[in-house]
Amino acid sequence: MLDINKIRADFPILKRQVHGKPLIYFDNGATSQTPQIVIDTIVDYYTNYNANIHRGVHTLSQEATDKYEEARIKIQQHFNAKHAYEIILTAGTTESVNIVSSGFSSLLKEGDEIIVSALEHHSNIVPWQMMCEKTGAVLRVIPMDEDGSLRLDLFDELLNNKTKLVFCNHVSNALGTINPIEAIIHRAHKFGAYVLIDGAQACPHIKADVQELDVDFYVASAHKMCGPTGVGFLYGKKELLEMLPPYQGGGEMIDTVTFEKTTYAGLPHKFEAGTPNICGGIAFGAAIDYMNAIGFKNIQDRENELLRYATEKLLNIDGLKIYGTTHKTSVISFNIENIHPYDIGSILDKLGIAVRTGHHCAQPIMDFYNIPGTVRASLSFYNTKEEIDFLIESIQKAKMMLS
């Protein structure tokens, strides 16, 4: 059992007020809040050992390099990669996906096929469309079902020997659906296709084991799992990262440079051109430690309980419909009758409640349901039943005002 008061005390922002009301933060799917220990790590870096890494012989540079490489090892261990150099530190999920998609642009040819799921975030649709335009490869989509799950039966019909890459999120950010990535990886591999899984929305809830999954690429962002913004990682199997060309040219990613020819550095530096987000990487490591100290089993148990509680209460509200009702994380996307989600979100904000409204960077899902968007409450282990009670009360109030 978690000591919720102790956990809430770890997050200084939870003490603030919004419009004179205590903040209730239900937008964890967009970004999670930051515990004091991660904030302290950031302050410690700039206070005590801010320096550029991998270059200097001086003490500060060596300290910063050691801490940065320690963070890489924390990420490696958390996601159980075989080698630390299979973890590329990036600016986040979006950049990680682009490293892979732009790399494949030079490997694919006309007529090759790639498959994405209907549940994707825009950051996962656009890079593949750009890649297809460049290469003449064809983009295919695994359709979704009314309950927010993927049609795996139809996935089988899309797979064939021309399939080169399959791309799917582990958890949908718009609906919270936990996708059957084990089955997707297994079936894609039978046709020799590589699989890239977007773990951005899964990483705060599920500890993925990349070796057990046998996944080829796995990506996520620190800021959805109690870390800072602007940092994340790309995991890739060694031989695949070696196969992909570098993403950007610059300092740090080279071995030797002359005007005739440059040779590239080995992994992971080949994909880490320029000065990285050093402080962010180190703070990402601290966030992983923080979440593991709480424990993912405890986090899941608590979030499942909050999800059950909130779902039951929400469904008691007349005219409220929840989108995505299958096996999922603590994300609740809903609408009330024909009230625009934005109007509900604005009233909730006045009452101190932060929810997300709109298409959640997943317009194709909204088109599937034929709606402009939803109100999304995404719960975290630091939320409480009292906060949910206040949300329900406030939604009732908003509904009265708007209908």
Ligand SMILES: *Cc1c(COP(=O)(O)O)cnc(C)c1O
């Ligand atoms: C947040 C999110 C992204 C984008 O992450 P960035 O940190 O903005 O790059 C991609 N996919 C999913 C499923 C997400 O939830």
